[in-house]
Amino acid sequence: MTGTPFDARVRLEDGDTVLELHGDINRSAQDRLGEVYDTAPAPERRLLLDFEHVDYINSTGIALIVGVLAKARAAGHDVAAYGLTDHYLEIFKITRLSDFMTIYDDDKSAAVAASD
Amino acid sequence: MLRRRKKPEERDEVPSATVVGDAPMLAGIPVPAGDPFETYLLTTAEPVDLNEVQVVSPTVDELIAQGVELLVPLVGQGELIGALYLGPRLSDQPYSTDDRRLLAGLAAQVAPAMRVAQLVQEQQVEAEERERVQQEMKVAAIIQQTLLPQDLPAVAGWTVDAFYRPARAVGGDFYDFIPLRDGRLGVVIGDVTDKGVPAALVMATCRSMLRAAALRHDDPGQVLADVNVALVPEIPPAMFVTCLYAIVDTEAGAFEFANAGHNLPYVRTSGGVEELRATGMPLGLMPDMEYETVQHELSAGDTMVLTSDGITEAHGTNGEMYGFGRLMAQVGASSGDEDMVSSILDDLESWTGQEAEQEDDITLVVLHRTTSARDAAAVFAGQENGQMEPLASFSVPSEDGNERIAIDKVNVAVAGLALESDQLERLGTAVGETVMNAIEHGNKGDASTSVDVEVAASARSLSVKVTDQGGGADAADAEAPDIEAKLSGDQTPRGWGLFLIEHMVDDIRHSSDGDRNTVELVMNMNGGPE
Numbered sequence: 001m002t003g004t005p006f007d008a009r010v011r012l013e014d015g016d017t018v019l020e021l022h023g024d025i026n027r028s029a030q031d032r033l034g035e036v037y038d039t040a041p042a043p044e045r046r047l048l049l050d051f052e053h054v055d056y057i058n059s060t061g062i063a064l065i066v067g068v069l070a071k072a073r074a075a076g077h078d079v080a081a082y083g084l085t086d087h088y089l090e091i092f093k094i095t096r097l098s099d100f101m102t103i104y105d106d107d108k109s110a111a112v113a114a115s116d
Numbered sequence: 117m118l119r120r121r122k123k124p125e126e127r128d129e130v131p132s133a134t135v136v137g138d139a140p141m142l143a144g145i146p147v148p149a150g151d152p153f154e155t156y157l158l159t160t161a162e163p164v165d166l167n168e169v170q171v172v173s174p175t176v177d178e179l180i181a182q183g184v185e186l187l188v189p190l191v192g193q194g195e196l197i198g199a200l201y202l203g204p205r206l207s208d209q210p211y212s213t214d215d216r217r218l219l220a221g222l223a224a225q226v227a228p229a230m231r232v233a234q235l236v237q238e239q240q241v242e243a244e245e246r247e248r249v250q251q252e253m254k255v256a257a258i259i260q261q262t263l264l265p266q267d268l269p270a271v272a273g274w275t276v277d278a279f280y281r282p283a284r285a286v287g288g289d290f291y292d293f294i295p296l297r298d299g300r301l302g303v304v305i306g307d308v309t310d311k312g313v314p315a316a317l318v319m320a321t322c323r324s325m326l327r328a329a330a331l332r333h334d335d336p337g338q339v340l341a342d343v344n345v346a347l348v349p350e351i352p353p354a355m356f357v358t359c360l361y362a363i364v365d366t367e368a369g370a371f372e373f374a375n376a377g378h379n380l381p382y383v384r385t386s387g388g389v390e391e392l393r394a395t396g397m398p399l400g401l402m403p404d405m406e407y408e409t410v411q412h413e414l415s416a417g418d419t420m421v422l423t424s425d426g427i428t429e430a431h432g433t434n435g436e437m438y439g440f441g442r443l444m445a446q447v448g449a450s451s452g453d454e455d456m457v458s459s460i461l462d463d464l465e466s467w468t469g470q471e472a473e474q475e476d477d478i479t480l481v482v483l484h485r486t487t488s489a490r491d492a493a494a495v496f497a498g499q500e501n502g503q504m505e506p507l508a509s510f511s512v513p514s515e516d517g518n519e520r521i522a523i524d525k526v527n528v529a530v531a532g533l534a535l536e537s538d539q540l541e542r543l544g545t546a547v548g549e550t551v552m553n554a555i556e557h558g559n560k561g562d563a564s565t566s567v568d569v570e571v572a573a574s575a576r577s578l579s580v581k582v583t584d585q586g587g588g589a590d591a592a593d594a595e596a597p598d599i600e601a602k603l604s605g606d607q608t609p610r611g612w613g614l615f616l617i618e619h620m621v622d623d624i625r626h627s628s629d630g631d632r633n634t635v636e637l638v639m640n641m642n643g644g645p646e
Binding site for chain 2: 003026027028056058059060062063064066067069070073085086087090091094095096097099100
């Protein structure tokens, strides 16, 4: 298993701004994540973090996610996430990230929940 | 000027000489062998009147034709070193007795001086030749050392060791590691006959050809056959290359090899040591040779040893060669985990004596299959006493991102313990964070330092020790991370490392010995604390 470089893409879906995250979220993801977040259009409904293509998150990655969460909340956005593996879900719970964003299993359940 | 004719054994190429064949020249006229004039000059210590000399010689006739009237031989130590030749006196008078006495006296002075000048020139030529040879040796050494592997391959479950020490006059030994698909490793050892730049160039060619052929063929015999065909037209006459090529399947624990006349490989097992044979001629002699491929198992704890002549042909203090018997016995005497290279070299040194000059290049390549995790699990399955068995020990340089290497290697090490996948992931995160701390805080990101990792397990628990060279400085977070504080900006978003580690493992133990800091992560298996 070798490292996968980080990348992020933005798409808009039904009023959500979806940040599709790819590869490794570690120290070297900082610049790209910041760039993508800052240039993403503000959501009407939620900022959705898509972790389905993420391979690896370390403590620096957690810090980056906390940073995104803080910026989003400061801007008044609701934040949700999906696509986490069981292990990273456990880490989100331990760090209490899951207390500040709604976690779904996958994009379908996230979509369903939004339209409730 | 008659140039001194050299004795047959001294004759060689003198760059600025104008020697026609072996014959001396007299004022540009070659003196034929057996010409009585030369003998006459040697026996006469006096200036010679060419018009009156009683010797029949075409040389004399030629000289007279050139206008030489008087010839003063320069003789030293029974050899004709040269001559002075004079045309008619300007005053047109014959040369007087006084003139001749003066010339004879002059000749007596000049002859030795000229001889010295000749010797000095010869010495200079020799010195230049020596320097040229030294320079060539330096170039050859540079070529050779650039081509040898800079690092040893790191292979999970194996120890790979290589030793190379050239003799003073650069020889032709080489070795190489070629990574192949599917966890296989190509291993090369070889020896080019001859020394110097030609040998180094053949080595370079051979190495490239081997690498290319290794990627084309999975069969070592075919690889050597290909290289042989390509090498025969390229190699200088009377040169050849002995070479052994092995492909080690590091996952299955087996290897196959072909041998082009190189030293036999040894395999050391718990039962003793074997030498393995595969037929084949050295490379570069004749095209269309066939090379036998031989297979062999390598179980956990076994060692494969490849050697070169520099060991077996080394002479001892009693004048005898070290020999294959002694080498094989030494391989057999080393116990499984011992440093095979050191044990062979130590025994060789006690044979030759410490002061002995190394006669030929020494090359050793050793592959040892460590006790696999699967075997370790079998060893302590059912053990009650909780004794820890080592599973792996490795280092990573302190560079950003290298914690991933550590995570991968720990995963390989514990593969036989059948951990649940969530346990494995927790272990991975804990190891990653611990190694990251060691790299960033312990070793301050200094790539020249390394982080050492040791993995051990018993039936009940798993231990990973991570050691840095931090000298006691520990980057414990000032406060426990609080996400609310981070979200409100009262804490920086960072500082999650130790917190995560604490939640991933059952126990963390710190120790330090002044220079080195160790963090031990302990995970209980079979669920629940001890």
